[in-house]
Amino acid sequence: MIIAFGQFLEVLVSGLLAGVLYSLVALGFVLIFKASGVFNFAQGAMVLLAGLALVRSLDFLVANGLPFWAAIIAALLFAALIMAITAFLVERFVLGPLINQDGLTLFMSTIGVTFIIEGGAQMLFGSDVYPLRLFPSDAWFLFEGSFPGGLLVSKIDVWGGMIAAVLVVGLAVFFQQTKTGRALRAVADDHAAAQSVGISLNWIWFIVWLVAGLVALVAATVWGTKLGVQFSIVFLALKALPVLIIGGFTSVPGAIVGGLIVGAGEKLAEAYLGPFIGGGIEYWFAYVLALVVLMARPQGLFGERIIERI
Amino acid sequence: MRKLTLALGALAVAATASTGPAVAQTNEQFLPALVYRTGPYAPNGIPFANGVADYWTLLNERDGGINGVKIVFEECETGYATDKGVECYERLKGKGPTGAGYFSPLSTGITFALTDKVPGDKIPLLTMGYGRSESRDGAVFPWNFIAVGSYWTAADVAIQHIAKEVGGFDKLKDKKISLVYHDSPYGKEPIAALEARAKLNGFTFKAIPVTHPGVEQKSQWLSIRQDRPDYVLLWGWGVMNSTSIKEAAAVGYPRDKVIGVWWSGAEPDVTPAGDQSAGYKALMLQHGPGKFAVHADLEKFLVSKGKSVSKEDFAQVLYNRGLINSMIGTEAVRTAMKKYGNKPMTGEQVRWGFENLNLTAARIKELGFEGMLQPLRFSCEDHQGADVARVQQWDGKAWKTVSDYYKADDKILAPLVKEHAAKYATEKKITARDCSKES
Numbered sequence: 001m002i003i004a005f006g007q008f009l010e011v012l013v014s015g016l017l018a019g020v021l022y023s024l025v026a027l028g029f030v031l032i033f034k035a036s037g038v039f040n041f042a043q044g045a046m047v048l049l050a051g052l053a054l055v056r057s058l059d060f061l062v063a064n065g066l067p068f069w070a071a072i073i074a075a076l077l078f079a080a081l082i083m084a085i086t087a088f089l090v091e092r093f094v095l096g097p098l099i100n101q102d103g104l105t106l107f108m109s110t111i112g113v114t115f116i117i118e119g120g121a122q123m124l125f126g127s128d129v130y131p132l133r134l135f136p137s138d139a140w141f142l143f144e145g146s147f148p149g150g151l152l153v154s155k156i157d158v159w160g161g162m163i164a165a166v167l168v169v170g171l172a173v174f175f176q177q178t179k180t181g182r183a184l185r186a187v188a189d190d191h192a193a194a195q196s197v198g199i200s201l202n203w204i205w206f207i208v209w210l211v212a213g214l215v216a217l218v219a220a221t222v223w224g225t226k227l228g229v230q231f232s233i234v235f236l237a238l239k240a241l242p243v244l245i246i247g248g249f250t251s252v253p254g255a256i257v258g259g260l261i262v263g264a265g266e267k268l269a270e271a272y273l274g275p276f277i278g279g280g281i282e283y284w285f286a287y288v289l290a291l292v293v294l295m296a297r298p299q300g301l302f303g304e305r306i307i308e309r310i
Numbered sequence: 311m312r313k314l315t316l317a318l319g320a321l322a323v324a325a326t327a328s329t330g331p332a333v334a335q336t337n338e339q340f341l342p343a344l345v346y347r348t349g350p351y352a353p354n355g356i357p358f359a360n361g362v363a364d365y366w367t368l369l370n371e372r373d374g375g376i377n378g379v380k381i382v383f384e385e386c387e388t389g390y391a392t393d394k395g396v397e398c399y400e401r402l403k404g405k406g407p408t409g410a411g412y413f414s415p416l417s418t419g420i421t422f423a424l425t426d427k428v429p430g431d432k433i434p435l436l437t438m439g440y441g442r443s444e445s446r447d448g449a450v451f452p453w454n455f456i457a458v459g460s461y462w463t464a465a466d467v468a469i470q471h472i473a474k475e476v477g478g479f480d481k482l483k484d485k486k487i488s489l490v491y492h493d494s495p496y497g498k499e500p501i502a503a504l505e506a507r508a509k510l511n512g513f514t515f516k517a518i519p520v521t522h523p524g525v526e527q528k529s530q531w532l533s534i535r536q537d538r539p540d541y542v543l544l545w546g547w548g549v550m551n552s553t554s555i556k557e558a559a560a561v562g563y564p565r566d567k568v569i570g571v572w573w574s575g576a577e578p579d580v581t582p583a584g585d586q587s588a589g590y591k592a593l594m595l596q597h598g599p600g601k602f603a604v605h606a607d608l609e610k611f612l613v614s615k616g617k618s619v620s621k622e623d624f625a626q627v628l629y630n631r632g633l634i635n636s637m638i639g640t641e642a643v644r645t646a647m648k649k650y651g652n653k654p655m656t657g658e659q660v661r662w663g664f665e666n667l668n669l670t671a672a673r674i675k676e677l678g679f680e681g682m683l684q685p686l687r688f689s690c691e692d693h694q695g696a697d698v699a700r701v702q703q704w705d706g707k708a709w710k711t712v713s714d715y716y717k718a719d720d721k722i723l724a725p726l727v728k729e730h731a732a733k734y735a736t737e738k739k740i741t742a743r744d745c746s747k748e749s
Contacts, residue, residue: 007532007536008530010535011529011532012407014528014529014532015528015529018526105705118348119348120412122348122352127347127348127349127352127353127356128352128353128356128578129353129552129578129581129582130582131581131582131583131584133584137556137559137560137586138559138560139560139561139562141562152535152560152561152562154528154560171569172411223488226556227525227549227552227553227556228549228552228582228583230549230582231349231350231352231549232350232355232523232524232525232548232549233525235350235523235525258527265621266529267528267529269530270529270530271529271533274529278519279493279517279518279519279530280493280519282521282526283521283526284530
């Protein structure tokens with residue numbers, strides 16, 4: 001009984017922590033959707049690009065004799081620069097020309113951006129698995145006196161959780177307390193109205209893509225340490241989708257809560273339901289959870305309910 | 311930037327190769343290459359593709375081709391996706407003066423899809439160390455050549471090695487062996503052989519699937535932490551392998567009790583996990599990394615002249631496997647030429663070449679592959695040609711061979727091959743060839 005309870009707790013905790021890591025990716029989606037109404041399918045590819053720029057420059061600088069701490073700072077700055085350039089190019093050549101177009105058109109354009117970023121990133125920085133060791137990747141074994149073998153808690157997941165917490169607070173302050181943050185919200189509400197009061201749409205879109213790029217860079221540091229920086233990171237975008245459906249596309253706290261539900265739900269399902277139906281179910285089980293939420297609350301748990309009067 | 315240069319170089323090579331047939335150079339043998347240089351499996355796909363390309367280029371540079379027939383080749387990017395693989399096959403099968411000589415898809419999923427197509431197009435499939443295990447039965451699968459070993463060979467050898475480590479087959483009774491596998495046709499292939507072994511040797515077998523691409527395995531390894539199997543077999547590909555090793559380390563499962571298949575035993579599988587990989591074992595598709603006689607020629611004719619597409623992966627495990635794959639394929643073409651003359655071969659002629667290929671130890675030495683490959687001989691009945699494998703261990707810096715050759719137990723595998731091949735023949739309404747009547 002104790003062993004079974006210990007196992008349940010272990011799966012639950014690891015699921016919750018994994019969920020926070022999904023939230024890191026989902027936050028990038030929320031930011032862009034909140035500020036521009038664009039569902040940015042390229043967020044997963046942006047995590048890949050940020051991660052590759054970081055790890056490849058870090059490896060280069062360390063190989064050329066720079067101290068590790070200095071190399072990390074320089075590599076982070078380089079990766080941030082790459083994300084800024086990406087934000088500029090996306091705004092200048094993709095979104096800028098599509099101002100006032102239908103949301104579906106903008107969404108389709110981000111699918112195109114996804115493939116361009118994926119291909120360009122691999123061509124520039126390589127297609128291998130590049131190890132990134134910014135955080136400890138071993139585990140704690142807690143409550144060994146209560147449960148045989150203890151409860152396993154992965155250190156990298158805990159780091160991810162702490163980083164996500166800091167990020168959420170930072171973004172909340174940015175949106176609520178800064179002039180740019182308020183301008184972002186104004187643009188999200190109505191492009192034309194925002195323009196009429198002097199807010200530059202092009203500048204705002206650049207800023208929001210830049211912030212989403214920096215969030216992608218943060219996500220890349222954690223996921224890169226966990227998996228190595230490699231192409232599969234783009235699949236995280238598919239993990240973020242059910243998180244967004246559950247948490248709502250416009251809510252930063254929703255992205256966190258959605259992540260926790262998806263992470264815990266899929267891991268528990270894999271551990272307890274999987275053995276009865278052949279296993280390997282966690283990838284699609286997250287979407288089952290999302291569909292259940294969609295049926296009960298289409299705007300997500302924390303999303304804004306939009307009523308359009310005709 | 312170096313990668314960019316490499317990519318542009320590869321494109322240039324491919325463009326040069328593909329424009330050849332357009333100017334009607336009829337004395338050319340067209341060989342297609344289904345590759346994945348991008349996507350989640352690229353870290354493993356690139357070194358193999360480089361080995362394949364370098365060996366073909368070596369034959370052109372050193373020997374002027376195969377018996378004077380120049381090789382032209384074209385790469386097509388599949389991304390390890392079955393639909394793209396079939397698309398590439400359709401695009402390339404008719405190229406060159408005689409069409410494609412043979413295909414090597416480096417994907418069990420693509421192999422499954424093409425197995426139904428190649429009899430109609432009369433093009434052989436060379437699936438070295440992967441694909442349908444029952445395709446060893448040449449009477450039912452005349453167009454498939456699962457050279458060197460199948461997943462059933464691998465599964466059997468892995469159990470033999472475990473038996474040796476625990477002190478004999480009788481000690482396997484009451485042991486627990488789990489299989490962590492890529493949830494795809496590839497990952498599922500060894501299950502039949504492992505179940506047969508479990509029944510025979512009395513161990514408890516549990517199969518644990520991991521969904522593509524394999525970056526999320528926490529639940530699976532937490533379950534292993536609870537079950538505490540005596541050994542874990544790993545049937546992963548690409549990033550799944552290094553993730554498995556990292557998760558094994560995270561849950562404290564000893565790495566020297568994890569044995570990967572030969573597609574989980576290359577440098578890209580262990581280096582991303584750093585020190586956590588030390589002790590991990592994997593099967594060898596006979597060969598390992600390192601330089602042999604053929605590498606001296608590669609260095610002389612390609613590397614020193616900047617004509618090799620390989621860089622860091624030169625002489626690594628998967629690069630060497632690409633070399634062997636191309637060597638077996640081109641030797642089949644050469645064998646076909648003995649019968650049909652020194653001219654470009656059709657797929658049908660190359661199939662004859664495969665079926666009559668006899669790579670003796672002397673010939674392997676002459677080709678520069680001594681130490682990489684044991685003698686290999688196909689026949690009408692046997693499209694595998696060899697059934698031995700070894701085990702290697704990663705010491706934290708390099709792969710070390712830790713076993714002698716094991717020969718797969720045909721008392722177990724041969725009936726399995728017959729049973730599954732017969733089932734396939736019934737499903738597809740195939741009449742098996744009578745090999746006693748084949749010349």
